[in-house]
């Protein structure tokens with residue numbers, strides 16, 4: 235792993251949405267921020283965990299691009315700023331050690347683990363939604379028209395299964411929301 239890769243890896247380990255708060259970026263309720271790269275009245279900057287994009291001026295890039303633009307400096311200049319502001323202990327004025335490489339690898343693994351967890355939470359939510367929708371449709375389509383007649387066992391069974399499916403759907407939705415919103419709930423807090 236080259237020094238540039240170690241730097242990128244460490245910086246990508248930061249959640250960009252949280253990190254940019256340090257540079258005075260504030261988010262409105264709808265998740266947009268006022269772009270620091272062009273004059274605007276309506277917030278049109280969107281920040282993801284790993285990149286930003288401005289729908290007003292098309293500024294686009296990762297955390298280092300952002301800092302580079304903001305402080306008018308290049309890759310290594312931006313790395314110095316981020317290194318200091320986030321205490322990353324990057325190997326900027328020394329050759330990278332085995333520990334540096336190990337650390338960068340760990341950050342990359344952790345990031346992949348989080349991405350995978352989020353992805354499976356999404357898959358689970360969609361599957362739960364699918365199951366519930368199918369059962370709900372079945373129940374509605376087979377609603378008994380004659381209230382005095384005995385309910386068909388398969389209809390009663392579908393009602394029960396729909397209840398369980400709804401419970402599972404709510405669980406899956408909560409899990410997904412918590413994962414997706416974990417960072418957003420902290421974003422309204424300003425850094426100390």
Ligand SMILES: [Zn+2]
Nearest residue numbers: 269272288291
């Ligand atoms: Zn802009």
